[in-house]
Amino acid sequence: MDRVVQGQGPLGDDPPMFADLAAHGLTVSVVPPLGQINLRGLDHEIAQAVAAACNGLDVTGPTNRCVAAGASWSLCLGPDEWLLVVPKHDTNDTARDLAAGLAGKHASIVDVSSNRIALDVGGPKAVSLFSSLTSLDISDLGPDRCVQTMLAKAQVIIHPLAAPTTYRVFLRPSYARHLADVIVDATRFL
Amino acid sequence: MLLIDCPHCGPRDETEFHAGGEAHIARPEKAAELTDAQWADYLFMRSNTKGWFAERWVHAAGCRRWFNVERHTVTHEIRRTYPMAGAPTEPEEGP
Numbered sequence: 001m002d003r004v005v006q007g008q009g010p011l012g013d014d015p016p017m018f019a020d021l022a023a024h025g026l027t028v029s030v031v032p033p034l035g036q037i038n039l040r041g042l043d044h045e046i047a048q049a050v051a052a053a054c055n056g057l058d059v060t061g062p063t064n065r066c067v068a069a070g071a072s073w074s075l076c077l078g079p080d081e082w083l084l085v086v087p088k089h090d091t092n093d094t095a096r097d098l099a100a101g102l103a104g105k106h107a108s109i110v111d112v113s114s115n116r117i118a119l120d121v122g123g124p125k126a127v128s129l130f131s132s133l134t135s136l137d138i139s140d141l142g143p144d145r146c147v148q149t150m151l152a153k154a155q156v157i158i159h160p161l162a163a164p165t166t167y168r169v170f171l172r173p174s175y176a177r178h179l180a181d182v183i184v185d186a187t188r189f190l
Numbered sequence: 191m192l193l194i195d196c197p198h199c200g201p202r203d204e205t206e207f208h209a210g211g212e213a214h215i216a217r218p219e220k221a222a223e224l225t226d227a228q229w230a231d232y233l234f235m236r237s238n239t240k241g242w243f244a245e246r247w248v249h250a251a252g253c254r255r256w257f258n259v260e261r262h263t264v265t266h267e268i269r270r271t272y273p274m275a276g277a278p279t280e281p282e283e284g285p
C-alpha cells in the first residue's frame with residue numbers, strides 16, 4: 001500500500017565533483033534518503049507520545065536543540081516545531097504511530113521527506129569551509145544544538161554528527177547543485 | 191548590516207530576516223462597525239518615528255518566527271528584541 005518512490009537525488013548518490021575534496025581536507029557525501037517528519041504541537045502536550053512512537057526521542061528543550069535516540073533525530077526548529085529524522089523505511093510507521101499517539105491532541109504530523117536532502121560535511125577543514133560561507137561560528141555549536149541559517153544564500157539546517165569534524169547539512173533539493181558548486185569552489189580558499 | 195538577536199536563535203545577520211513594519215497595531219475587534227476611514231487608518235496609516243521604534247521582524251531563514259524589535263530609526267541601534275506577546279518599552283519623558 002505504501003508506495004515508496006526510489007530515485008536519485010539532484011546530486012546523484014556519489015557525485016564525482018566531491019571526489020577530489022579530500023586533498024583539501026574536506027569530505028562531502030550525499031546522505032542516502034532519510035525519513036523526515038515535520039511535527040508541530042506544544043511540547044508538554046506531545047512529548048510523551050513522541051517518545052513512545054520514536055524510541056524515547058525527547059522533544060522537550062529549547063529551539064535549535066538537537067537530540068538523537070537510536071537512529072532517529074529530533075531537530076527543534078521553533079518553540080512548537082520539530083523536524084524528526086528517521087530511517088527512510090520507518091517513515092510511514094513512525095508517522096502512523098505519532099498520529100495514533102497524538103490523536104485528540106492539537107498537533108500536526110507531516111511527512112516532508114522530499115523537502116530536503118542531506119550532505120555530510122567532514123574533515124579537518126569542515127569548520128573552515130563553513131567559516132567561508134557564513135558569519136556564524138559553527139565550531140561553537142554544541143553537540144546537542146542545530147542551527148538554521150543560510151550558506152551561500154541557500155537556507156540550511158546544520159547539526160553536528162561528530163563535532164568538531166562532521167556536520168550534517170539539510171538543504172532544499174533545488175539548491176543542492178548550487179551549494180555543491182559553492183563548496184567545491186570554496187576549497188580554493190581553504 | 192544589522193545584527194538582530196532572534197529570541198529563539200540568538201544574534202544573526204540581517205539577511206536572515208524580513209521586516210514586517212510597525213509593531214503593536216491591534217486588529218479592530220469589531221471591524222464591520224468601522225467607517226472606511228477608520229478601516230483605512232488601521233490598514234495603511236503608520237507612525238513615521240524618528241527615534242526608538244517598535245517593529246516586527248521574522249527570522250525567515252532561521253526559526254521562521256515573528257518577534258518584536260525596538261530599533262532606533264536614526265542610529266539603527268537595537269536595544270531590545272522580545273516575543274510577539276510582549277509589551278513595548280514605555281517611552282521616556284521628552285525634554
Ligand SMILES: [Zn+2]
Pocket residue numbers: 196197198199200249252253254255
Ligand atoms: Zn530565529
